[in-house]
Amino acid sequence: MIHLTLMIALMLMPKTYRVTAYCPCKICCGRYADGVTASGHIIQPGDKFVAAPRNIPFGEWLTIPDYGRVQVKDRGGAIKGNRFDVFFPTHQAALNWGVRYLEVRR
Numbered sequence: 365m366i367h368l369t370l371m372i373a374l375m376l377m378p379k380t381y382r383v384t385a386y387c388p389c390k391i392c393c394g395r396y397a398d399g400v401t402a403s404g405h406i407i408q409p410g411d412k413f414v415a416a417p418r419n420i421p422f423g424e425w426l427t428i429p430d431y432g433r434v435q436v437k438d439r440g441g442a443i444k445g446n447r448f449d450v451f452f453p454t455h456q457a458a459l460n461w462g463v464r465y466l467e468v469r470r
């Protein structure tokens with residue numbers, strides 16, 4: 365049962381995700397820059413949340429190193445596969461985050 369052993373090993377291995385950042389501005393959100401996320405959440409000052417791929421439901425808690433333990437509250441057309449988008453209140457803060465490869469845990 366080599367396959368099963370390998371599968372379990374892969375499941376237990378921490379997964380590395382590409383984590384980018386965005387803010388509510390037009391550059392980041394285009395025509396969706398209306399202050400409301402895909403889950404219907406109204407963006408508030410000091411908000412922290414993450415946009416996730418479709419296979420992770422809204423409201424799920426994720427621990428993102430350097431960012432915190434936050435809920436999934438948004439989606440993005442560009443968000444596919446092993447990647448996340450963390451939310452920042454300003455475009456500069458999102459730029460400062462850049463692109464990070466992190467072990468995101470559920």
Ligand SMILES: [Zn+2]
Pocket residue numbers: 386387388389390391392393454455458
């Ligand atoms: Zn922006």
